Amino acid sequence: MDASAHPMHLTDAEQVDRANETGKTPVVFIHGLWLLPSSWDRWGPVFESAGYAPLCPGWPDDPDTTEEANAHPEVFANKTVGQVADHYAALIGKLTRKPAVIGHSFGGLIAQILAGRGLSAATISIDSAPFRGVLPLPISALRSAAAVLANPANRHRAVPLTYEQFRFAFANAVDEVEAKELYEVFAVPAPGAPVFQAAAANLNPWTEAKVDTENPDRGPLLIISGENDHTSPRAINDAIFNKQLRNTGVTQFAEIAHRGHSLTIDSGWREVADTSVAFLKRFA
Secondary structure, three states, X not given: OOHHHOOOOOOHHHHHHHHHHXXXXXXXXXXXXXXXXXXXOOHHHHHHHOOOEEEOOOOOOOOOOHHHHHHOHHHHOOOOHHHHHHHHHHHHOOOOOOOEEEEEOHHHHHHHHHHHOOOOXXXXXXXXXXXXXXXXXXXXXXXXXXXXXXXXXXXXXXXXXXXXXXXXXXXXXXXXXXXXXXXXXXXXXXEOHHHHHHHOHHHOOOOOOOOOOOOOOOOXXXXXXXXXXXXXXXXXXXXXXXXXXXXXXXXXXXXXXXXXXXXXXXXXXXXXXXXXXXXXXXXX
């Protein structure tokens, strides 16, 4: 499961060229905080064999490996939700076909922002971060965010998670051995800014952490919720689903039983990937 041993990723531009050359519907994967694009490595071949052209572009300045990321955490600092959404929008603008977009955690929020801009053929949001208008604040979500929110200076920093913090926020639904392996293979520092943006979204009318849920060009959307997720609990995903239901497009909800926030990277990832492929097969 060594994510750092994967063949060197193509650059974003090379991935776009490759997707355009296939003539297939692209699928753009967007990772969340404390992970890298390599968190999608096993997903790519599944979608390729299903007839799509997968792309796993990074956030701006993402290092290639977890080792590099942990050695140079400062590269993550000060990345905001709006900046990251614009980064992916620019990449999508270079694709010759409208892509499906799949995001996890803050990547799920970015995916919904892009869908709200009419940039996505179909969207899957997995255990999304909340946005303006999503009101529930479950205790476990606050505790998961505490690593960042406890210090206001973290807004401008890159913040790593200790193993204990990762175990609670990501790996609560797997055993200790797998939790440690996930932490060693995948965990990297993350910008504090998006966590502060999501936390204050309902207080700030100008927040970047907002989604146009009513755009008729949003396209089909699937909200996936891990039953035991501490970081993005069911209450948050239900509230997101209820806001997105106002859209004229197809809006569906799937709960993955017994799963935490690590559901895209842990040993049960394939069930989530297959659920995602099945949705795209019907709607994209």
